[in-house]
Amino acid sequence: MKILFLGTSAGWPLPRLGCKCELCSSKDFKDIRTRTSILLNGTLLLDVGPDTYHHLVNIDSKKIKYAAITHEHPDHTSGLWDLGHIYNSKKITIIINPNTFKKIRNLFFPNEYKIIKVEKNEILKLNGLNLTLLPVKHTKDSSFGILIESRNKKIFYAPDFKSLPPLTKNKIKNANLLLIDGSELKIKTPTHISIEEGIKLAKSLKAKKTYFVHLGHRTLPYKELSTHVQSLGGKNFKLPYDGLEIEV
Numbered sequence: 001m002k003i004l005f006l007g008t009s010a011g012w013p014l015p016r017l018g019c020k021c022e023l024c025s026s027k028d029f030k031d032i033r034t035r036t037s038i039l040l041n042g043t044l045l046l047d048v049g050p051d052t053y054h055h056l057v058n059i060d061s062k063k064i065k066y067a068a069i070t071h072e073h074p075d076h077t078s079g080l081w082d083l084g085h086i087y088n089s090k091k092i093t094i095i096i097n098p099n100t101f102k103k104i105r106n107l108f109f110p111n112e113y114k115i116i117k118v119e120k121n122e123i124l125k126l127n128g129l130n131l132t133l134l135p136v137k138h139t140k141d142s143s144f145g146i147l148i149e150s151r152n153k154k155i156f157y158a159p160d161f162k163s164l165p166p167l168t169k170n171k172i173k174n175a176n177l178l179l180i181d182g183s184e185l186k187i188k189t190p191t192h193i194s195i196e197e198g199i200k201l202a203k204s205l206k207a208k209k210t211y212f213v214h215l216g217h218r219t220l221p222y223k224e225l226s227t228h229v230q231s232l233g234g235k236n237f238k239l240p241y242d243g244l245e246i247e248v
């Protein structure tokens with residue numbers, strides 16, 4: 001599976017406007033981050049945030065067939081407006097849980113999309129891949145991580161969560177790749193895990209490789225954060241940057 005990191009920031013992009021901190025003054029292009037979104041195999045988008053239009057300018061947007069949504073927050077959904085207008089293209093199918101859909105139905109206009117509503121833990125078959133929305137603790141009843149399984153590979157994408165319920169943990173054990181919440185380095189908030197806790201979690205789940213996405217302002221510049229993450233977790237813990245492509 002090919003994973004293109006279209007965007008890698010938390011709810012607000014980096015650098016923050018007007019901020020002169022070390023991270024926001026960095027000259028490294030890897031510290032310029034837009035809202036988190038992934039393109040899988042060129043055809044499946046994971047989350048559709050406010051930077052979607054700019055993400056899709058440089059790729060073949062007509063190849064996109066599906067977009068799966070983790071939860072209703074605007075940093076994951078407000079690009080749906082733009083995604084409905086890709087010219088000379090067939091309608092994109094949005095994959096979403098009914099609870100999430102209820103909260104953002106005003107972002108959809110009749111006839112712009114096909115919509116598949118999937119219940120939590122229900123397996124959806126998509127061109128040789130199985131996609132499942134697994135519950136995570138973030139918002140009430142409408143936040144999910146996306147599990148994607150091919151014949152021999154397993155990827156789990158969860159950009160926003162405080163913790164994972166036991167059933168979700170069971171299903172993502174031994175994943176080839178985790179793409180998980182990097183909003184905070186150490187600070188505990190009510191809705192997000194920290195990177196330091198995420199490293200422990202990924203180790204307990206025996207993930208083969210972990211990338212932190214949804215990187216927040218209270219972290220560190222790319223270089224320092226990469227070194228820090230690897231010193232705590234080892235070489236299988238990595239940071240992406242906007243535009244990075246990897247294969248699992």
Ligand SMILES: [Zn+2]
Binds near residue numbers: 075076
């Ligand atoms: Zn978010």
Ligand SMILES: [Zn+2]
Binds near residue numbers: 071073
């Ligand atoms: Zn969120």
